[in-house]
Each structure stands twice: as C-alpha cells, then as structure tokens.
Amino acid sequence: MMKVxxxxxxxxxxxxxxxxxxxxxxxxxxxxxxxxxLLARLRISEVKGGVVAVDGKxxxxxxxxxxxxxxxxxxxxxxx
Amino acid sequence: xxxxxxxxxEKSVQFQEVPKDYVGLGGRGLTSVMINAEVPPKCDPLGSExxxxxxxxxxxxxxxxxxxxxxxxxxxPLTGTIKESNAGGTVAAALGHxxxxxxxxxxxxxxxxxxxxxxxxxxxxxxxxxxxxxxMRTYAFAKxxxxxxxxxxxxxxxxxxxxxxxTAASVQTTDIDGRPCRAAGRGGLGAVMGAKGLKAIVVDxxxxxxxxxxxxxxxxxxxxxxxxxxxxxPFSGQMLPALGTAGxxxxxxxxxxxxxxxxxxxxxxxxxxxxxxxxxxxxxxRGGKTAHMGCAQCVVHxxxxxxxxxxxxxxASLEYETIWSMGGMTxxxxxxxxxxLDYLCDDIGLDTMSTGVAxxxxxxxxxxxxxxxxxxxxxxxxxxxxxxxxxxxxxGPAAVGKHLKHxxxxxxxxxxxxxxxxxxxxxxxxxxxxCPMGADHTAGNVIGDYLGGALDPLKPDGQVAASRNSQIxxxxxxxxxxxxxxxxxxxxxxxxxxxxxxxxxxxxxNLGPEAIPAFGIKVLQAEREFNRKAGFTSKDDxxxxxxxxxxxPPHNKVFLISDVDLDSTFNF
Numbered sequence: 072m073m074k075v076x077x078x079x080x081x082x083x084x085x086x087x088x089x090x091x092x093x094x095x096x097x098x099x100x101x102x103x104x105x106x107x108x109l110l111a112r113l114r115i116s117e118v119k120g121g122v123v124a125v126d127g128k129x130x131x132x133x134x135x136x137x138x139x140x141x142x143x144x145x146x147x148x149x150x151x
Numbered sequence: 152x153x154x155x156x157x158x159x160x161e162k163s164v165q166f167q168e169v170p171k172d173y174v175g176l177g178g179r180g181l182t183s184v185m186i187n188a189e190v191p192p193k194c195d196p197l198g199s200e201x202x203x204x205x206x207x208x209x210x211x212x213x214x215x216x217x218x219x220x221x222x223x224x225x226x227x228p229l230t231g232t233i234k235e236s237n238a239g240g241t242v243a244a245a246l247g248h249x250x251x252x253x254x255x256x257x258x259x260x261x262x263x264x265x266x267x268x269x270x271x272x273x274x275x276x277x278x279x280x281x282x283x284x285x286x287m288r289t290y291a292f293a294k295x296x297x298x299x300x301x302x303x304x305x306x307x308x309x310x311x312x313x314x315x316x317x318t319a320a321s322v323q324t325t326d327i328d329g330r331p332c333r334a335a336g337r338g339g340l341g342a343v344m345g346a347k348g349l350k351a352i353v354v355d356x357x358x359x360x361x362x363x364x365x366x367x368x369x370x371x372x373x374x375x376x377x378x379x380x381x382x383x384x385p386f387s388g389q390m391l392p393a394l395g396t397a398g399x400x401x402x403x404x405x406x407x408x409x410x411x412x413x414x415x416x417x418x419x420x421x422x423x424x425x426x427x428x429x430x431x432x433x434x435x436x437r438g439g440k441t442a443h444m445g446c447a448q449c450v451v452h453x454x455x456x457x458x459x460x461x462x463x464x465x466x467a468s469l470e471y472e473t474i475w476s477m478g479g480m481t482x483x484x485x486x487x488x489x490x491x492l493d494y495l496c497d498d499i500g501l502d503t504m505s506t507g508v509a510x511x512x513x514x515x516x517x518x519x520x521x522x523x524x525x526x527x528x529x530x531x532x533x534x535x536x537x538x539x540x541x542x543x544x545x546x547g548p549a550a551v552g553k554h555l556k557h558x559x560x561x562x563x564x565x566x567x568x569x570x571x572x573x574x575x576x577x578x579x580x581x582x583x584x585x586c587p588m589g590a591d592h593t594a595g596n597v598i599g600d601y602l603g604g605a606l607d608p609l610k611p612d613g614q615v616a617a618s619r620n621s622q623i624x625x626x627x628x629x630x631x632x633x634x635x636x637x638x639x640x641x642x643x644x645x646x647x648x649x650x651x652x653x654x655x656x657x658x659x660x661n662l663g664p665e666a667i668p669a670f671g672i673k674v675l676q677a678e679r680e681f682n683r684k685a686g687f688t689s690k691d692d693x694x695x696x697x698x699x700x701x702x703x704p705p706h707n708k709v710f711l712i713s714d715v716d717l718d719s720t721f722n723f
Contacts, residue, residue, distance in 0.1 A: 080398075080401035080402065080405070080426075080428060081390050081393070081394065081398055081401070081427075081428075082389050082390055082393045082394070084428075092423070092428060122402070122602045122603075122604075124402075124405045124406060126705075127405065127406055127407035127417075127418075127705050127706060128406070129406070129601065129602065129604055129608075131604055143401070143405040145401060145402045145405060145602065146385060146386070146390050146398070146402075146602075147385070147386065147599060147602040147603055148386060148390065148398060148399050148402055148598060148599070148602060149386055149596070149598065149599040149636075149639045150399075150592065150593070150596035150598055150599065150635065150636075151391075151395075151396025151397075151398075151399050151453075151470065151471045151472070151636065
C-alpha cells in the first residue's frame with residue numbers, strides 16, 4: 072500500500088466532515104494505483120468534477136500515482 | 152424595438168425605430184456592427200465623432216434567466232480598437248422592459264458640462280443637469296440618485312476617473328441592492344462617457360412595454376428547462392453559489408498559471424489565503440453573504456458580500472479577476488486589503504484589473520515592495536486626488552510602464568492581460584494576442600478545456616483552434632445578453648436545445664444550432680474590419696516580448712505559439 076495526501080478544492084471537501092484544509096487528507100491506496108482508483112476510493116464521480124492535479128499538471132484517469140504525492144482534487148471551472 | 156438617440160452637443164434626445172440593418176442584433180452584436188458602420192475608425196475616442204452605445208442583449212428583459220448583461224461599446228481610448236465591455240446588474244433588464252434596443256450617445260457636451268440621462272417608467276427620456284454631482288464618487292452618487300428617482304431605479308454612472316477621462320476608467324452599474332458595485336471595466340469606456348459629458352444614465356425598472364415574444368408558450372417552456380439545466384450543472388449550480396468566481400484561485404495556482412508578482416511567477420506564495428475557499432470561510436465567520444443575487448433574473452448567485460471583522464459591508468462582489476490583479480500581481484495576500492482596493496476602484500470608477508496590474512508594474516519598477524497593501528491603497532487613492540502619478544496610474548499599466556521606463560508590462564493593444572498566464576495556459580495567450588479588443592479574459596477563455604483534460608495547457612498543439620472556438624462562442628453569448636457563467640450549459644445537449652428553442656420562440660424564427668456561432672462570426676468580422684480601417688495589422692496581434700523570452704516558473708515555459716499560427720486564428 073502507499074499513501075498520498077489529498078487537498079480538496081471547490082465544494083468537494085463537503086463530503087468529508089472534519090476535513091482540515093491545512094493538513095489535507097491522507098489516503099492509503101494500493102501500490103501502483105491510478106487516478107481512477109483514487110477517485111473511486113473517495114467516491115467522487117467525474118460528473119461532480121474530480122480533476123486531479125499533481126506538481127502543477129492535470130492527470131488523466133489512467134495515470135499512475137506515486138507514493139507520497141501531494142494531490143490537488145479540483146472541480147472543472149470555465150472562467151470567471 | 153427602438154433606439155434612444157442622445158446628442159450631447161445639442162442636448163437633444165430622440166427616439167428612432169430600429170433600422171432594418173440592425174434588426175435581430177443585440178448586445179455586443181449590435182454595438183460592434185454599429186460602431187463598424189458608423190464611427191470613423193481613425194477618430195479621437197474622446198472626441199465628438201465617437202459613439203457610446205448601451206445595448207441590452209437580444210434576450211434581456213425576458214424571463215429567460217441570466218440574460219441581464221448590458222453591452223457597452225465604443226472606440227476605446229485605452230486600445231484604439233473597437234471595444235465592447237459588458238456588465239450585469241439591473242439596467243439591461245430595465246431597458247428590455249421598456250422595449251429599448253439601445254441608447255446611442257453621440258456628439259460631445261461643452262467642456263466641464265455634465266448631464267444625467269433619465270428614462271422613466273413610461274419610457275420618456277430627458278437630459279438633466281448634473282453639475283451638482285461633479286467629482287462625486289459612485290457610492291455617494293448612486294445613493295443621491297436613488298433618493299431622487301426612487302429605489303426602483305437602475306443606474307449606470309462614472310466616478311472621478313471617468314470625469315477625468317482616464318483610460319482605465321470604468322462604467323459602474325448598480326446591483327439588485329442599488330450599489331454601484333458592478334462594472335463594465337475594460338477598455339476605458341468610463342473615459343468616453345466622461346468625454347461625452349454624461350455622468351449617469353438612470354432607468355426606471357418598472358417599465359411594461361417590452362417587445363413582444365413571438366411564441367410566449369414555447370418561450371416559457373424553454374425558459375423553464377434552461378433554468379433547470381443551470382441549477383443542475385456542477386459549475387453554475389454548485390461551485391459558483393458556494394465560492395463565486397474566486398473558486399478559480401485554486402485551479403489556476405494548482406496548474407502554475409496564476410500570473411503573480413507582475414507576471415514573474417505562476418504560483419503565488421500563500422495563495423490559499425486569497426482562495427475562494429478561504430474567502431467563503433471568512434465571509435461566513437463574519438456574517439456576510441457567500442451567495443448573493445447581484446443581477447436581475449439570476450439563478451446562479453455567484454455574487455457575494457464581503458464584510459469586515461465587525462460584519463460591516465466592504466464590497467460586493469469580490470471576484471476572481473480582482474483578487475488576482477490586486478492580490479496575485481501585487482503579491483498582497485490579505486483579503487481585507489484586496490476587498491478595500493476593490494471598493495476603492497468601484498467608488499472612483501476604475502477597472503480593477505487594469506488598475507491592479509498598473510500597481511503591480513509600479514511595484515516591479517521599484518515604486519513599492521510586492522505585498523505592500525498600504526502602498527497599493529495609497530496609489531489608488533492618488534487617482535481620485537488627481538496627482539500626477541495618480542493620472543498616470545489611472546491610464547493603466549502601459550502608461551505606468553512608459554512613465555517609469557519599465558519593460559515588463561503585460562498588455563496587448565494597451566490593455567492588461569487577465570488572471571491566466573499565457574505561458575502556463577497557451578490558448579489564453581492566443582486569445583490575448585488576437586482578440587480585437589486587446590487582452591481580455593471574457594472574450595475566449597480556454598481553461599475549461601485544460602481542466603476537462605481535452606488540451607495540454609503547456610503545448611502549442613490545438614491552442615489556436617481552442618481560442619478560435621471560444622472567441623466565436625463568447626461573441627455569440629455577448630450578443631444574447633447571456634451571462635458567460637451561465638453559458639456553460641450551452642455545451643450540454645439539454646442546455647443548448649433549451650436555449651435555441653427560447654431564441655426561436657422570442658424571434659419567431661426556426662434557426663438551427665449553427666445559427667448560434669454564426670452570430671459570433673459576424674461580430675468578430677465587424678470588429679476586425681473596424682480595427683483594420685483604424686490601422687491595426689497582424690503585427691498588433693502579438694504578446695509583449697517578455698512573454699516570449701522570460702520563462703514562467705514552475706513550468707519554466709515561454710509563450711510558444713508562432714506568428715503564423717496566431718495569424719490563422721480568424722481563418723473564416
């Protein structure tokens with residue numbers, strides 16, 4: 072198993088009572104897990120947003136995650 | 152369908168049936184086509200030959216939700232190009248209720264002479280003297296106007312910056328609560344209004360002479376379905392009511408494309424403090440409003456009321472672009488200071504974006520340290536005081552750069568970029584470079600393509616097409632009077648279908664889906680033709696040199712789109 076730290080943005084954190092935005096949420100997932108596995112683990116559907124960014128880049132559903140990654144979980148926005 | 156034609160030289164007001172060449176146009180479609188047809192392209196933007204046109208969208212004033220955008224058009228004194236800047240609030244709906252297709256302001260009053268155009272409940276229009284309000288800031292002015300003409304009055308007005316004809320001057324307009332906190336900020340149209348000698352337009356909101364809807368039953372059914380799609384969409388139905396446009400601070404910083412410290416970095420240190428998430432927390436703790444109805448007919452409620460530690464009103468609405476210009480670009484990470492700067496700009500009648508970037512250029516040139524909030528407030532106050540530096544700052548970042556001989560000035564055609572760095576979001580750079588109105592964020596934002604995974608923001612491939620499609624779509628949306636935030640549902644099958652049904656029911660037409668982009672293409676063609684006649688060439692469709700030479704951390708990319716590709720943006 073490996074651990075990643077997830078930070079939620081938009082309204083996504085509402086699903087996680089007690090979530091601390093300064094610390095983020097530590098999530099344990101299987102070694103070699105992909106973005107889609109993390110979203111499934113967090114029960115966040117694509118419809119609700121669930122855009123994953125690591126190190127300043129958007130990852131696709133099939134991209135693998137690494138141990139210790141700092142994951143930003145964002146919602147799709149269209150400008151403002 | 153009528154025009155209100157106001158001649159400021161003669162102090163006359165006349166009504167005119169809409170000529171057939173302009174029938175079926177509204178909003179930006181009408182302002183741009185009319186300016187291209189009637190304004191001498193090489194005229195002085197602050198002279199008598201320019202026209203200032205106020206046009207509600209094609210659907211404004213109907214019960215189709217989120218159609219309360221008012222387009223204001225003229226030749227811009229900031230860019231020298233054709234310009235449309237639009238604002239929400241209540242004026243567009245009020246004009247629609249009176250069956251007024253546009254107010255066209257021509258000529259020029261004698262120097263120092265000021266008037267108010269008043270349109271009453273029956274649609275009668277008169278010019279009234281406004282000398283008593285000379286130099287008045289917008290909040291105090293709007294209060295006086297509401298006392299004089301009643302609470303059901305929608306107001307468009309300028310502050311001291313517009314009266315002084317400074318080219319970063321905005322036209323402010325009132326929200327649902329009568330506060331002049333919404334703005335047509337871009338392009339210096341407040342200066343054009345000041346040059347005309349027009350301090351305000353006041354419109355009674357209780358008009359009952361709207362243009363007929365061809366098929367009211369079909370229209371109402373489509374309008375209901377359209378509202379439901381907006382409420383059901385995750386962006387317009389959930390995220391915007393919760394965080395407002397400030398919800399963009401996190402994604403854009405997360406992608407390393409938030410231009411900060413005068414566009415020298417792509418991630419602001421401490422951006423979390425000025426994020427939408429933190430703003431909502433602060434507002435909630437202090438008893439303000441995180442969701443607020445700012446515009447007539449709105450179901451999104453992206454507006455907010457920012458309050459101080461005592462719970463007292465500071466400003467509405469604190470928006471992403473302002474948080475960026477006054478926060479990111481200046482390195483200020485204190486939301487209270489940013490809110491104060493937002494209020495000051497609204498009150499003086501200044502574009503928050505051009506002003507914030509002008510402050511950032513001054514800081515970069517050594518006038519103050521990045522992050523110095525007190526210095527930023529002092530600089531903005533200088534505009535209202537009319538000091539020499541205040542006059543320079545009020546003319547925007549290009550004027551500040553020239554004055555201080557500083558090379559790093561993030562403008563295109565004289566207008567500042569917006570809150571997406573072209574090196575971190577290459578497609579937005581295409582829009583900045585090629586938009587007929589100078590750098591602009593509402594004219595063709597591509598961020599949705601990046602977050603949706605359709606396009607890599609750092610590679611040149613596909614950026615021109617993405618910008619082109621977005622620029623066409625936005626020109627169409629601006630013609631309809633539709634809020635761009637609500638327009639996101641046009642990309643869904645049910646939202647697009649409902650909107651088209653409503654448009655056809657309103658006009659009595661049978662247009663297909665291809666008709667929507669056709670509006671946008673017609674608008675862009677008119678705008679580019681005007682610019683060509685004004686002397687602009689493809690060489691003007693470029694970013695400043697530093698975007699090609701100075702890599703932006705953290706991705707350390709420069710702007711990669713070739714000139715040839717930029718010149719293919721409008722290949723229609």
